[in-house]
Amino acid sequence: xxxxxxxxxxxxxxxxxxxxxxxxxxxxxxxxxxxxxxxxxxxxxxxxxxxxxxxxxxxxxxxxxxxxxxxxxxxxxxxxxxxxxxxxxxxxxxxxxxxxxxxxxxxxxxxxxxxxxxxxxxxxxxxxxxxxxxxxxxxxxxxxxxxxxxxxxxxxxxxxxxxxxxxxxxxxxxxxxxxxxxxxxxxxxxxxxxxxxxxxxxxxxxxxxxxxxxxxxxxxxxxxxxx
Numbered sequence: 001x002x003x004x005x006x007x008x009x010x011x012x013x014x015x016x017x018x019x020x021x022x023x024x025x026x027x028x029x030x031x032x033x034x035x036x037x038x039x040x041x042x043x044x045x046x047x048x049x050x051x052x053x054x055x056x057x058x059x060x061x062x063x064x065x066x067x068x069x070x071x072x073x074x075x076x077x078x079x080x081x082x083x084x085x086x087x088x089x090x091x092x093x094x095x096x097x098x099x100x101x102x103x104x105x106x107x108x109x110x111x112x113x114x115x116x117x118x119x120x121x122x123x124x125x126x127x128x129x130x131x132x133x134x135x136x137x138x139x140x141x142x143x144x145x146x147x148x149x150x151x152x153x154x155x156x157x158x159x160x161x162x163x164x165x166x167x168x169x170x171x172x173x174x175x176x177x178x179x180x181x182x183x184x185x186x187x188x189x190x191x192x193x194x195x196x197x198x199x200x201x202x203x204x205x206x207x208x209x210x211x212x213x214x215x216x217x218x219x220x221x222x223x224x225x226x227x
Contacts, residue, residue, distance in 0.1 A: 028081070034144070035076060038099060042073050045102040052107045060120045061174050062107065068127040068170060069102075071134060080139040082146030086204045094200065095144050098193035101186055110180035122173030129155065130166025137163070145201040150210045152218075160214070160221050161198050168194075168222070198222065 049066040053059060134141050136154035141163075155162035168191070175187050198221055205211040221227055 035079075038076060038096075039073055041100055041103075042069055042076075045069060046073070048102075048107065056109070059109070059116060061116055061123055061177055064120055064123040064127055065170070065174055068123075068130065071127075071131050075134050075137070075141040078139055079141050080148055082148045084204060084207070085144055085146040086200055087144075088200070090196075091145050091200045094193045094196040098190055098197055101190040101193075104182070104186045106178070106180055106182045106186075110178045110183060112177050113179045114176040116177045119173045119175075119177035122176075123170050124173075126166045126169030126171070126173055128166075129169065130163050133162035133166060145197065145204045147205055147208055147211075150205070150208060150214055152214055157218065158220075159224060160202075160218050164194055164198060165222055195222075195227075 046066055046069050049062050049069070053062040053066065133155050136156060137148075137151050140148035140151055155165075159165055171187050171190065175183055202215075202221070206215065
């Protein structure tokens with residue numbers, strides 16, 4: 001009688017490979033669902049902005065906001081899968097809360113604390129700054145906190161989160177010519193969520209030695225000498 005065949009070592013690696021493929025497929029499927037949902041909502045907001053703008057074409061702050069959202073849609077669709085991502089429920093909550101704030105914004109005319117032209121100038125500056133930062137990120141842009149590679153050029157030489165700085169300037173430029181208690185509450189809640197996003201992103205990225213080195217060289221997250 002021949003001795004039993006020795007156990008091979010090939011089965012566990014095959015099982016591991018199958019599990020890895022399954023995890024990758026699940027991650028891709030989830031990514032598609034998240035991106036599709038986000039893009040559809042952004043398109044809805046874009047449609048609403050343009051509809052309001054057509055009713056009163058003097059409100060150029062709405063048009064500029066629409067241009068900024070169109071860029072966000074484009075870069076969201078092209079983003080690469082991250083090396084690591086934060087799936088904590090709080091991270092998901094603050095990410096989508098900050099991304100879908102527009103569902104609560106009052107787009108009808110409000111109190112003009114500043115003329116529309118002044119607000120539009122601020123908005124243009126904020127939108128252009130955030131677009132520059134997103135172009136530097138290229139396919140590293142994403143909504144949920146994730147490590148898609150460390151970018152250190154362009155506005156990232158001055159602050160670690162220039163996209164958010166552009167958003168902040170843009171939001172001030174929108175709020176001041178379209179002021180109201182509702183819009184003020186929405187913007188304050190939005191920035192509580194945005195700051196939480198920054199903290200969550202930094203917690204994840206700090207696991208990367210390249211980011212820790214970058215963090216030592218660029219001290220400020222959002223506002224030089226402040227935050």
